[in-house]
Amino acid sequence: xxxxxxxxxAAFVAAGALAIGAVAATTxxxxxxxxxxxxxAHAGHAEAIATLQGLTRSDLRALLGRQLGEHAALAMNAxxxxxxxxxxxxxxxxxxxxxxVAIAKSIEAVYGKQAAKTFLDGRFQWRDHIRFFVDYTVxxxxxxxxxxxxxxxxxxxxxxRHGAFLAKATGLPAKTVQNDLLAHVLQLKGQxxxxxxxxxxxxxxxxxxxxxxMFGTADALxxxxxxxxxxxx
Numbered sequence: 001x002x003x004x005x006x007x008x009x010a011a012f013v014a015a016g017a018l019a020i021g022a023v024a025a026t027t028x029x030x031x032x033x034x035x036x037x038x039x040x041a042h043a044g045h046a047e048a049i050a051t052l053q054g055l056t057r058s059d060l061r062a063l064l065g066r067q068l069g070e071h072a073a074l075a076m077n078a079x080x081x082x083x084x085x086x087x088x089x090x091x092x093x094x095x096x097x098x099x100x101v102a103i104a105k106s107i108e109a110v111y112g113k114q115a116a117k118t119f120l121d122g123r124f125q126w127r128d129h130i131r132f133f134v135d136y137t138v139x140x141x142x143x144x145x146x147x148x149x150x151x152x153x154x155x156x157x158x159x160x161r162h163g164a165f166l167a168k169a170t171g172l173p174a175k176t177v178q179n180d181l182l183a184h185v186l187q188l189k190g191q192x193x194x195x196x197x198x199x200x201x202x203x204x205x206x207x208x209x210x211x212x213x214m215f216g217t218a219d220a221l222x223x224x225x226x227x228x229x230x231x232x233x
Contacts, residue, residue, distance in 0.1 A: 048105030057226035057233050064218035067103050072188070072214045074099055075133060076207050079192045082137040100126055110225055111169055124154075124161035132158060133188065140196055155185045170224040180217055187213060 049055070049063060078092040100120060108116035120126050132154040139147030163178030170177075187210035194203040225231070 048102045049109040051109055052229055052231065055231055057222055057231050060225060060231065061219050061222035064106065064222055065215040067099065067106065068214035068218050069211055070099050071096070071103065072184070072210045073207075075130065075188055076191050076210060079133060079137045079188070080195050080203075082134070083141045083192060083196050085141065096130065097127075100130065110229070115169060118165065122165070124158045125165065126162065129155060129158040129162065129185070136189065137192065140192065152189070155189075156182075159185055166221075170221060171228060172220065172224050176220075180220070184210065184213060184217070 047063070048067075049060070052060075074092070074096040078089065078096060081088050081092055104116045104120040104126070107119045118125060122128075132151050135154070136148055136151035139145075139151060159178050159181040163181050164174050166172070167174035167177045187206055191203050191206035191210055194200075194206060226233075
């Protein structure tokens with residue numbers, strides 16, 4: 001395990017990334033990271049919103065669903081790779097960060113450049129939560145309970161601060177957004193814990209649930225934005 005942990009940490013540094021991710025099929029058959037979701041199979045390739053002109057609420061919901069679904073799949077694929085010290089990790093980091101940038105570009109199209117910058121790189125915002133999952137994965141691979149607890153506390157803070165940011169932007173109730181983010185964090189953490197414990201059936205179940213959850217998030221965001229911006233149904 002020590003050798004695998006070293007490989008994972010070295011790969012993270014070499015990637016030079018604050019994010020984690022992977023293409024769908026980078027691990028062997030039967031693992032959650034190889035499950036053939038149609039959206040996840042093209043991870044990182046969902047287009048960003050360029051303009052709201054001509055968009056309907058349904059268009060926005062579909063696009064955000066693809067982007068956020070990809071995020072969940074990429075993150076779970078990568079943590080599964082990372083906790084086992086896979087050499088695929090550097091490619092994984094680049095894939096998820098491309099997805100993160102695409103989501104930020106969609107935010108920019110709706111709320112402007114400064115909002116997009118805050119969304120992506122603000123303290124306890126989007127890229128930070130991915131970094132905290134990297135921290136958790138490294139600590140889990142090492143058997144470092146204190147490190148795991150620290151990463152979980154940071155993720156909890158993320159759900160509060162990022163939730164407040166999104167709530168202010170969209171007009172959604174802060175508690176609703178924060179609870180939705182908390183559910184996302186717990187799903188990804190639970191999936192990784194199950195995978196690490198070799199409870200692969202449970203890991204697959206949680207993988208599917210976490211992926212599906214993001215489409216509900218996309219629907220809530222799209223509905224709020226459409227109401228703000230006067231988009232048709």
